[in-house]
Amino acid sequence: MDMAGASGSIKLKMELLTVGYESRTLPQLIRLLKEHEVTRLVDVRERPISRKKGFSAMALFEATRKAGITYETHQELGNPKDIRNKWKNGSISEGKKEYRALLRNGRRAHVQFLVGLTAIDRVAILCLEGDPDRCHRSIIAEEAVRLEPDLTVEHL
Numbered sequence: 001m002d003m004a005g006a007s008g009s010i011k012l013k014m015e016l017l018t019v020g021y022e023s024r025t026l027p028q029l030i031r032l033l034k035e036h037e038v039t040r041l042v043d044v045r046e047r048p049i050s051r052k053k054g055f056s057a058m059a060l061f062e063a064t065r066k067a068g069i070t071y072e073t074h075q076e077l078g079n080p081k082d083i084r085n086k087w088k089n090g091s092i093s094e095g096k097k098e099y100r101a102l103l104r105n106g107r108r109a110h111v112q113f114l115v116g117l118t119a120i121d122r123v124a125i126l127c128l129e130g131d132p133d134r135c136h137r138s139i140i141a142e143e144a145v146r147l148e149p150d151l152t153v154e155h156l
Contacts, residue, residue, distance in 0.1 A: 014118045016144055018137045019156040022130035026054030030067050032156055033124060040070040040121040042114065044137055045128065046078025055128075070121070076110045077103075077125075079136035092134060099136050103143045111140060115148045124156065 017036060021029050033041060041064050048057035057073055064071040079087070079099055086095035103111055117123050129135035132155040141153040 014115070014148060014151045015122070016114070016118050016141055016151055016153050017122070017124035017156055018132055018135075018141055018153065019124050019126055020128060020130040020132065020135060020137070021050075021052070021055055021126065022128050026059070026063055030063055030069075033064070033069055034067060036122070036124070036154075036156060038069055038122050038124045040072070040117060040123045042077075042117070042123055042125045043071065043073040043127075044077040044125045044140060045073075046075055046080060046084075048073045048075065050128070052128075060126075074110060074114065076107055077114070077140055084136075087134065087136075096136075096139055099139050100143065103139065108143075108147075111143045112147055114140070115144050115151060118144075118148075118151060 017038060019029070019032065024032070041060070043057065043060065050056050054060070054063065061071045080102070083095050083098045083102070086092070086098065114123070114125070125137050125140060127135050127137045132138040138155070145151050145153060
């Protein structure tokens with residue numbers, strides 16, 4: 001973490017990373033997280049299961065634990081199926097609007113908690129979709145920055 005301070009005080013750089021595993025193997029994901037010095041992986045899928053080998057919650061927990069990375073699920077930040085289906089059907093802007101409203105009108109505390117984690121760990125949020133612009137994690141990141149303007153975001 002970078003430290004800066006014009007007035008002599010120390011300020012930690014808060015950053016949120018996002019990652020999709022769609023085109024990656026589990027070893028590739030772990031290597032990427034290690035390369036970016038991630039210390040906490042937050043799974044933001046509504047249902048942390050996967051048909052892709054190694055990407056269900058328990059397998060991710062074991063793999064990240066062995067790599068020295070904390071893994072946790074935050075299902076409350078998941079994209080509900082009715083909104084997710086809009087994204088899949090091509091209504092991405094409508095889906096983004098509805099998901100953003102959901103975060104602001106009932107799940108704000110969960111986004112605030114995530115922002116708080118960035119002050120103590122190097123956090124990456126995880127979902128399936130490879131393209132962050134087609135994934136709800138980009139909305140989570142935008143809302144996190146709205147709550148903490150000093151937060152920076154990097155999509156891996």
